[in-house]
Amino acid sequence: MSENFRLDNGGLVNRSKKISFKFNGKKYFGYEGDTLASALIANGVHLVGRSFKYHRPRGFFGAGVDEPYAIVQMNRNNEVDPNVRATEQELFEGLEAKSVNCWPNVDFDIGAINNFLGKFFPAGFYYKTFMWPKSFWHKVYEPIIRKAAGFGAASIKHDKERYEHKYEYCDLLIAGSGPSGLASAYAAALNGAKVILAEDKSRFGGSLLTSEVTIGNQSGQEWSEKIISELKSMSNVIVKNRSQVFGYYDHNMLVMSERISDHLPETEKYTPKQRLWYIRAKEVIISSGSIERPLVFGNNDTPGVMLSSAAKEYLKIYGVLVGKKPLIFTNNDSGYETAIEFKKNGIDPVVLDTRKDPNSEIIKEAKDLNINIKLSYVVVLAKGYKKVSSADIAKISDDKKNISNIVNIKCDCICVSGFWTPTIHLASQSGNKTKFNEEIDAFIPSHSKQNETTLGSANGIFTLEETLKTSFEKGNELSKKITNKENKILVPSVVEKKSSNHDKFWCVPLPKGKNYKRFLDFQNDVAVSDIQLALREGYRSIEHVKRYTTLGMATDQGRTSNLNGLQLVSEIENKVVPQVGHTTFRPPFSPVSIGAIVGREIGKHSKPTRKSPMHYWHEKNNAVFVDAGVWLRPRYYKQGNENLFEASKREAKNVRQNVGVCDVTTLGKIDIKGPDAAELLNRVYTNAWLKLPVGKARYGVMLREDGIVMDDGTTTRISENHYHMTTTTAQAANVLSHLEYYLQLVWPELNVNVVSSTEQWAGAAIAGPKSRDVLQKLFPDLDVSNEGLPFMGYREGNLFGINAKIYRISFSGELAYEVNVESDNGNFMWEKIMEIGKVFNIEPYGTEALSTLRIEMGHVAGSELDGRTIPYDNSLEGLVSKKKDFIGKRSLSKKAYIEPNRQKVVGVIPLDKKTSIPEGSYIVKDSNAKLPNPKLGYISASCWSVEYDNPFSLAIIKDGKNMIGQKLFAMSPLKNKTIPVEIVSSHYVDPKGERVRS
Amino acid sequence: MLYIKCPHCGLRSQNEFSYGGDATVKRPELNKEISDQEWDNFVYLRKSPRGKHLELWQHISGCRQWIKVERDTLTHEIFTTLKSNEEL
Incomplete structure (x- = not known):
């Protein structure tokens, strides 16, 4: 089993650092710099999972983000992480992963019986079958289907990892560090632009890491290393690897997920696991490259069938052979590059080329290396169940319609290349109306909707020379517009092998009488026959075909399946691909963990917590707190074994009999100043305000324009043109916006200023028959008699050296005063009140007692003023002026209201x-x-x-x-x-x- | 996330603003006799155009000014932003 597929040398992995890991409980070894996929292939492991629908064996198909098969469940530092691509997961010491979508295990999977029942699972099977009886869906079908489906299980534990969000602004955001990304970033950076260069993988360089090219006098890889190290040394450039720009949103806002710790055995202290970057860019360069397209033939999902570019990447980056008897099946020159790599490493490949007589430098090199090339040849069928063991190959006619001379040849892998598909997801998300390019049989971006420019192979340019030239130009041009500086760069000379044209052929016809499954979508198990059926059943729009068959709807977003699906629909429909159109690309480009999206806003951090200046006194005195909007308020003060009911009863009773004190800091407070302040209040409140004398408070009710009560509270006239408004705790912010709305937009002629002063004042309500005694001792110099400070009166006082404002207002219905001091003095005030009130049996009371007191007094509050009631409903009609107009008055004459x-x-x-x-x-x-x-x-x-x-x-x-x-x-x-x-x-x-x- | 140019503060992200609805609605003058229909139109009836729309936003986490924003409801393109006392 553990045959060694690692070459003795070569690749970019660190062979001096051996790493042990476990897959499905079995121990293996790899090297630092490996991915889980490359390490498994090096150990000869090709069976990693089971397919979604038929539970067919699954191996590796790609080498990166395009991977549709190798999804594993990770166990890292005692936390599970589902839906991880083995091709992207970097290896670390002690890594543990297991297969998903199989039971009891990947080797023997009971669900594989679906494979033999395949003819009973056509497109739309679920829609057709589980319709009846209706009641069965919820109780029987859905639970069973749910259990059978899915790519892993999420943890139900609290995630102890830390995720962060970051906001960043830049001149140029460049997504992808291949040749086009590097060249444009370098040109822009030299012009002094603020540049962010993001690379999804751990290594920078993109295709330069695997292609045989020379730039200047360096290899592609050396050149990329040089540019990256120069960019890193520049203060105006942020260079990030393991960072995927996954979404392009409105107004050039892009979101990037940086995987900071996923490649480490555990997250370092003070470091997040992942960080989400919200980047507002002036210009965006999309250099996301292209993904190789599969060729479609019988059983083309067998483990061992993979993209030829992936085989080359495993060889060149990881020094790993995907097989020792490779069959290469191609319609273009890319397959030859892979064949040449095999040959150079002592492996003899067989190349099947669908073309009749292709000619190019690359093909010549392959011929010179004596590689076995069969022209006008195709793979008809892959054989082998858990791994490819041989292939039926055949000669194909010039019109590509007929196959003949089928023979079986031994092989242990089939590397396919059906040409390249530009990765246009970000451009499409931005709103770019893409166009179909006949020459490359694929969509490329056309008219930019936002400030996005697509370069290199993502834009359908497949020669390095042109890519570098256009990328240097674009980087220079876009940055020059922003910085007004230009630093001309000489485009280096490029040596690359020229390719010949690809063949538009993509799907091998079935031999007569055979009905092999030919897969289009490898993650959702959608075969050619499913699409054919959907069209026979009348589905026409590609969006409908997609939803009915689930083509391209898996977590890989159809990266390897979309175009072949479109080719098929257009062939059957006798249309050209651009008429069929492609389905909509939506963010995220690849799955983003929920933790990263939520960031730090979890638990207590999901909203701000506001505390009064007396909070710590309450805490020390056994307060049990309750959330009141974003505030924490004492609900009751626990004594001994009291429960909520007993404590609140005791506190309320003490207010009625003696005196209590309640923290009312949370009430909204708005400072209102200006010659027209009274006029504003008169228009905002339902009652009359023009004649309120200085030094007096008044209760007021304000409505919305539709006549519904919005809020209530007292407002006090502090001086001629200065008022102090209070609002309920919950409505404070809305009332301020409401006043600002009318002052700025409706009545700008009113000369009034409003500002929130909620946090400037700490408030204590002293209530009960003995409250005057407490007040007198707090303010010995003040006349607090019923004449000196009458109900709804206001005075300023000196509380042991600090300024205090005293309002004789009452929510409890008892004789009561509210004392306000500047917030910093809140605790001092509170302690003084408690100290002085002691002889009068003062006790603090919380919101529960406060509620009791107001309810039995019949004072309406939030539960009555609930956004559905008018003044009359709350017996507040006495406060509604008949003489003057005010906000919402006209609505009160509505039929239902009277x-x-x-x-x-x-x-x-x-x-x-x-x-x-x-x-x-x-x-x-x-x-x-x-x-x-x-x-x-x-x-x-x-x-x-x-x-x-x-x-x-x-x-x-x-x-x-x-x-x-x-x-x-x-x-x-x-x-x-x-x-x-x-x-x-x-x-x-x-x-x-x-x-x-x- | 939209990028809104506050006429007082400059370009700021959408999360600093709160939405305030149609900016073309005019409140009837105080103390003016108007029909039920006119009042109901003011309180309840709003157009929901597909395309250009002049709307109110308040820069609540900034200068607290109410501003007018001409925005395309389909594409989110913002054409102009105005101070509360400016007209298109």
């Missing part, structure tokens, strides 16, 4: 005075009515009234005004509860509002 039985907020008490009513319960007249039971309304908020020691809820119900005293039912289907209730006034405690004025 109906006599319009919904209104009410209080709800369970008849047994014991059962708490779940929030969200429906209010219904008859609990036994037939479903759907007509609902009268819903419970918006519930609490345990500390005043009456029984449950109390607020509800918004139809005709609420006339429902007081009615006996109804609260039903919660979720909690499976039906509770008989009585409707009461929403003002359950202190209905006349005497306490706040006391």
